[in-house]
Amino acid sequence: MKRYRIADLYCCAGGAGWGYLETGFDVTGYDIVDRPRYPASFVQADAIETLKRILAGEIVVDAVHASPPCQYSCTLTKGTNKHLASRYTDLYDETKELMEATGLPGVIENPRARPDVVLCGEMFRLGVIRHRNIELVNWTTDFNYKRDHRKHRGRVRGFRHGVWHEGPYVAAYGNGGGKATVREMQEAMGITWTDVREELTEAIPPAYTHWVGERLAAHLNALNLEEAA
Numbered sequence: 001m002k003r004y005r006i007a008d009l010y011c012c013a014g015g016a017g018w019g020y021l022e023t024g025f026d027v028t029g030y031d032i033v034d035r036p037r038y039p040a041s042f043v044q045a046d047a048i049e050t051l052k053r054i055l056a057g058e059i060v061v062d063a064v065h066a067s068p069p070c071q072y073s074c075t076l077t078k079g080t081n082k083h084l085a086s087r088y089t090d091l092y093d094e095t096k097e098l099m100e101a102t103g104l105p106g107v108i109e110n111p112r113a114r115p116d117v118v119l120c121g122e123m124f125r126l127g128v129i130r131h132r133n134i135e136l137v138n139w140t141t142d143f144n145y146k147r148d149h150r151k152h153r154g155r156v157r158g159f160r161h162g163v164w165h166e167g168p169y170v171a172a173y174g175n176g177g178g179k180a181t182v183r184e185m186q187e188a189m190g191i192t193w194t195d196v197r198e199e200l201t202e203a204i205p206p207a208y209t210h211w212v213g214e215r216l217a218a219h220l221n222a223l224n225l226e227e228a229a
């Protein structure tokens with residue numbers, strides 16, 4: 001495959017980035033926090049400012065991935081944790097708007113993302129369920145939830161409402177109540193290069209972006225062929 005350049009915005013330690021690397025992309029990660037364990041080129045920078053630089057042609061890439069922080073809408077800020085919501089900024093709308101404006105094919109992973117694709121660990125026989133909404137910006141691919149989602153093999157291990165459940169999946173978030181250890185999260189998601197709990201709980205399994213990356217590369221190949229014709 002031609003080596004396409006992708007900007008991995010809000011990259012954290014690179015769960016998403018790793019999947020694109022595996023697919024053959026030239027990956028640069030951008031995060032507001034220094035992420036020394038990021039497995040490819042890394043720039044400590046604000047994602048919105050980075051998108052503005054892409055739009056201005058100061059940074060040249062073929063595609064953009066963004067995982068804006070989801071604390072705003074995840075369960076951590078719902079129900080009894082609702083009061084925490086104001087502490088988090090929702091960057092989804094601004095990120096999407098700027099990505100659309102670049103005209104580049106983009107991928108947004110966020111609970112508010114339009115579910116053009118919904119990936120689940122069981123589709124890749126992983127040890128987490130971790131459903132994730134994936135929105136495709138300026139391109140599409142063939143996905144059908146009924147056809148492509150696989151029935152879960154059992155439950156997520158741990159306590160739920162005071163009752164212990166065994167199961168083939170671990171809970172890769174929070175602490176206590178049978179939640180996964182760092183080693184279990186690494187194995188369950190296929191992430192070996194960080195042992196920082198926060199980075200693991202934030203990550204999407206690389207298998208997800210490997211799946212997306214293969215389709216994105218095919219889309220970019222088709223665009224190149226069209227241009228060459």
Ligand SMILES: C[S@@+](CC[C@H](N)C(=O)[O-])C[C@H]1O[C@@H](n2cnc3c(N)ncnc32)[C@H](O)[C@@H]1O
Nearest residue numbers: 010011012014015016031032046047067203204
């Ligand atoms: C949900 S995590 C991303 C997880 C990552 N996609 C992965 O698979 O490992 C969100 C990240 O966004 C970063 N972040 C928050 N606000 C940011 C901003 N304005 N610009 C860049 N990064 C930001 C956080 O430091 C955090 O690492």
